[in-house]
Amino acid sequence: MDIDARRKADPEHWKLASAIRVLAMDAVESANSGHPGMPMGMADVATVLFRNHLKFDASAPHWFDRDRFVLSAGHGSMLIYALLHLTGYEQMTLEQVKNFRQLGAITAGHPEYGHVEGVETTTGPLGQGIATAVGMAMAEEALRAEFGAELCDHRTWVIAGDGCLMEGISQEAIGLAGAQKLGRLIVLWDNNDITIDGRVSMSDRTDQLARFKASGWRVLECDGHDAADIDRALTEAKAEDDRPVLVSCKTIIGFGSPNKSDSAKAHGSPLGADEIAATRAAYGWDGEAFAIPDDIAASWRQIGSRGAEDHKAWAGRRDALSTDSRDEFTRRIENKPNPQMVSQIVALKAETAEGKPKVATRKASENVLEALNAVMPENFGGSADLTGSNNTKTGQMQVFNAENRLGRYVHYGIREHGMAAAMNGIWLHGGFNPYGGTFLTFTDYARGAIRLSALMGLPVVYVMTHDSIGLGEDGPTHQPVEHLAISRATPNTLTLRPCDQVETAEAWEIALSQTTKPSIMALSRQNLPTLRTTHKDENLSAKGAYVLRDASGGKPAAVLMATGSEVEIAMAARDALEADGTPTRVVSVPSMELFRDQPAAYREEVLPAGTVRIAIEAAVRQPWDWLLLGERGREEKSAFVGMEGFGASAPAPALYKAFGITADAVVERVRNML
């Protein structure tokens, strides 16, 4: 069907969709930067979705029971900005659209969660949207099972492009969604056959329908420029309850642009004034840039209020709950703190100081979770196929799957990246605190999604065990050395490396008290003694670093700083130095980031000037330099005991010795410097 025939086939639809296309062209042109082709190509699909299917109320972006709409192909951000503007989201003024990609505008280059209402998750790094949506759909299933369909009953819609589907993370998402039979997840594939380098066939010949089907998805197809056909496909997709659905929407990138459509030229650059004029002519669209005729604007506004009734009815059902039920439901969907958390932590700390168990911090973490999961129905755990090693599944936890939506433990499979993205989605949906485990080294595989946890400020918890050469025989492929540095270098991320069960409990308290940043918990494989043997209710780890054992007489000549499994080494070194007549302080540093946030006076108190200073950590030195070399104007002799390169394959004690991370080595350094 040629463009004129399409225009005549459904004039009302044509005008609505053209409004999106024109705004996208104009905004990209005005910014002289951006991606017009995708919004132009998917405008028809998005129009049908918002007009007839998506459950939303533009006047209430945070209405809990809305459908979630995820633009996985985030470079097409003008698609969502145009939709938010046209349907009447208050924040998304025409001014904002005109300021597309400018400093201070909410219309960022790629859609950012928290930056603008109506954007459910940050996208742009390809494949993240679809993988995050899997978590949203899981959370919807879980919350519906727990609270009933009258309070939670919505779908998750995704628009994904060829780029999303080529990224490996998409396979992890597809596999997980298929295994979980997420019947409320619908992916609309912008099947336009174009990537930046050219035709998709230059780099991929995958039959995507067959691929999704292979992982248990229902697959549908439609002509992505035929409103009736799109509507049929979306109606069919909604009727499917037992499987996630892929809808292949056959589209033309830059649809309507006479000289740039169906080519990479429409992808990532402004069309240019001449081409925009030609395209407007093809659309039959008059008027100035950014101008939307009143009748079309009014129709879009009406679409924006389509869900108001549903919203009101839902609020009525919520308000009809008993006060207690309503309060708890509200607490849950707003991801608010659990009032019982801290007392559970304090009790476990007291018990630990008394019993002094010698356990690996990964096991300590399991002990903490046993206490917490019993009173925190929001905790939603999992592991990327290392359940027994990460100690993430507590005794009373049932498995969450298609047969049991009341389970709270996910076997994510061998999918670190997919797990991390799903955790983001679970938190974004609301209702649950996701935590998930793998080996610390394999944060490498999940980096793309972990960075988005940080960028979005989501307080998800990464339970990263086997956090050093202490994992032993598996060898250097499995031994993290640079990963603590990576985590600490990543903005808005809390790195927590506790030294015993008391600090592990404190680390969990800190992580679960966060509201704006993720935590990466680095936990040992190997057993560690209890070092905090005097109980205090106060969370000492919350200051990031503190005096664990002071020098005799309180005036240290040497200060030993360490984290996690190396604190035990520092304590042994202190004993030897004190016996020798050297007053030595041990400072435990469970979180460098938290210590950096302390007032200078506290930092000075913990790490006084004029001492020998040693840091001990089985990882690279890079993040330690600021503590070792002193802040501005200081003068300290210093040394570092740790790793300079990759590890090796051997039992852990042999490795510690081979790499010189021992109490003897520390003692020797101090003696040499004094």
Added chain:
Amino acid sequence: MDIDARRKADPEHWKLASAIRVLAMDAVESANSGHPGMPMGMADVATVLFRNHLKFDASAPHWFDRDRFVLSAGHGSMLIYALLHLTGYEQMTLEQVKNFRQLGAITAGHPEYGHVEGVETTTGPLGQGIATAVGMAMAEEALRAEFGAELCDHRTWVIAGDGCLMEGISQEAIGLAGAQKLGRLIVLWDNNDITIDGRVSMSDRTDQLARFKASGWRVLECDGHDAADIDRALTEAKAEDDRPVLVSCKTIIGFGSPNKSDSAKAHGSPLGADEIAATRAAYGWDGEAFAIPDDIAASWRQIGSRGAEDHKAWAGRRDALSTDSRDEFTRRIENKPNPQMVSQIVALKAETAEGKPKVATRKASENVLEALNAVMPENFGGSADLTGSNNTKTGQMQVFNAENRLGRYVHYGIREHGMAAAMNGIWLHGGFNPYGGTFLTFTDYARGAIRLSALMGLPVVYVMTHDSIGLGEDGPTHQPVEHLAISRATPNTLTLRPCDQVETAEAWEIALSQTTKPSIMALSRQNLPTLRTTHKDENLSAKGAYVLRDASGGKPAAVLMATGSEVEIAMAARDALEADGTPTRVVSVPSMELFRDQPAAYREEVLPAGTVRIAIEAAVRQPWDWLLLGERGREEKSAFVGMEGFGASAPAPALYKAFGITADAVVERVRNML
């Protein structure tokens, strides 16, 4: 067929395969650590492969025209160690097998390239093997096209498990191999239905045969414990020339273990003495631990010498070449330096100092590659679908694909992880210098494979453009801030961030001169002036940092250190400070790692004590502390101009201003401190 029937069906095969199983059980038991189940399950397949199909000569592990065998399921390392020992690889003595996973042994927990002959690539992080093998198979096709089948004519075989196939990287590998129609790549899938957490169906319901088929693979099946059926499938696989082949080998993990087979219990722990005894009984195997009966040992040795004739014939064909052809072929397959590289670099530097172009360093990199690719047939470029942005394709380069194996440019698709792993494979195969591009931020997606480049010590080159907030409007999802810190924290990795076209040429010279480490080149999107306007043949960047412009009078009161696009800012600040009467030195730091390797005297000369010291880099501070705070015993006032958090979406100049990375800000800091 029960185990007795299988034993009787082919007694010779049974004995050969049992030898592998017994060694695997015994070694894991002796180490009290490791994974017996996979070698026991895949012993039949591996026996048929080595006995009847794999082209290899155990007496010459480096024979170039051998088939490549990649154990992607690297945790099953005892499978390959047993095979290497039994077939007679000199290094792999029984002593080494007995020292499995012990310090100093070549039998590391996971197979490590360079650590032991016969291991073609390091595996263990799941999915890496299959993705690396794709690169090997590409290199084989390319080299065969260039030098002819008489010199290069072999296959790449992979054993992959369910874990490999669940990782996202596998999809990138499968898609790339399918698009490239790699008919010499054969993946043997250890289809045992078990992961660490339990049955595969707990986390995945993917029909793998349908999935591979969807990406253009031929798929075959066999009973993985029936030697005849395996042989039939491998024979069929070898007959396929136009598509990569997946062979599903239906196996039982821990095959033969009466109480642990077909369960996760056989996966990652020793079986225990009793179970080993019971399993040996089931195999009909007598004798002490590690003992192999002489007749079986002799049969295996014979298998190991099966390829000696082929090897000799190949050597004859190579020796029949003209001296020049032979020398060039040998240089290529040994990945030796190109004798013309340095003169090309020097000429371009001279021309640049003369012409003083103002170009982005990504464009400068393209200019360098234009000069190099013309004389270096070994350069094998590509991009993860950002060819025009990464500037990786030079004018004369043809595209490498199924239709043109003489092409040297790969459209990798939107597959950063798959690209990085393929680059590792291309280098490991021999014959080519792979380089590949994406945005610096998306090293996140490729971290798993980049870490293996470093761990294996492969001098591949990552061309990472858009290296800071300088990329502008795409926003914080695309703006690296922690990635220079990540690269610098990663052991055995060279981070290169040149400031102009001269330094970019030097950076390429450095990268292409490496023999034991990868380079990550961080290149700007935005134009930068030529700052090195006086030509020198010498590669000044090779010292890591050097005085780019000294203080007037040569006695600096302030030293400004910067990299890449921020050197221009340092130069502007110097002008202002000098005008003010402050003698100011600018130090360019194209590679912190190289500077760290310089003698202390040189470091002191470049960064003298007693000055104000400022570092300028649009990235997090972490890697700078050692330079800012001074080394032991020093006292400097210092400050950092850079990033403290994520970026934002806006044009680049607005962002530099908003984040205070400006010459004015630098001047102000210096004035405040003096």
